[in-house]
Amino acid sequence: MDKRINSEYQDEKTIAKIKTSFSLAKPRSILLNDFLEEKFYNKILKELNNTEAKKKYSPASHSYSELEAPKELRELINSDYFLSLMQKITDKKISSVNVSCQKFQHQDYTLINEKNENKERTEFFFIFTNAEWQDQQGGYTAYSQGDGEPLIFPVIKNSLAIIQTENKTYDFVKYIKHFAGNSTIIKVKGEIN
């Protein structure tokens, strides 16, 4: 048993159900709530909040701050258990994971860039935040294929989103409005290779 992950997600029956839900969704995706054990989540959140972040701003593309994911979280992501869990859910053989970490607050966003080559990809992201978020505050992550409603992952603390995108799927983080006050969202993303 891995003490860093909610025991519910270490039960084979639960994992089988998650795998089924993931594969039936279009695009293939799932949002897992309360993924980390509370103590571990709070420890990582505290560490993230104490880590210096560097502003990245390109008006027609993005506004956020970049920081380094804590060592303990990177260790979890690269652990045998987590990688095998991702492999079971996505049915994708994993050779490596690229981890990045972004902090969003009022007036931050990312925009779709259609010039980027967007092939099929498998990725996941953890959400760390102190606040309860409503969609109208912004900050959610959306995956869009152009026409139709985008797939939206709401901002929920201690959630893990997993998605396998189809060709020409673009993601963005919705601009955070002043209703969010001083609340922040820290997104730790892993791109599976």
Added chain:
Amino acid sequence: MSSLNEWINPEYLASEKIAELQNSFLKAEPFPFLSLREFLKDEKAQNLRVALLKEEFIQKDSDLFSFFQTADLSSSKNKLIKEFHEFLGSKEFANFISSITSEKLNAKALDVSASLYTSGDYLLCHDDLIEDRKIAYIFYLCENFEDEDGGRLCFFSEKGGQPHEVQKALSPKWNSLTFFKVSNKSFHSVEENFSQKERLAIGGWLH
């Protein structure tokens, strides 16, 4: 009476004034633009605001924006809005804007819709450069916006073909017309409306 005399503040119609406006437009930084305060005769502006608020506004939402917008006003059934649409599409108006901007404009070839930015609404940075748009225009029908209320039209300086930073920010002012030349440098945004006031405007492009 020409449509210009009927609608526009006569101050803007004197030939020496046009030359002054042309000079201001062409010299503006970071790209050619101009703002004309008290642009319409005030009674026309007041009546237009009342008429517009009866139109249907639909919520528009994407990665780039969040605001409310009407359909193209060419389809409005309101008499005054129809007349205003005709005025914007008239040869006289196209010639008036051409004389300031030195852009050859095709009267009748225009897009016109109304937008409403409620609290939290915004439009992020983009250049408007699509097809044959030559001039983008915004006519404000909102009152009492101060800088701290947000909702400002922001113009970005450019570096290496990309927007760099806000160089000019214009608060929306009652009965003012702002227009700018559309190009691959015309990076602009509408700052989030931080207030509870409604930012009502008519805008679009001349071709």
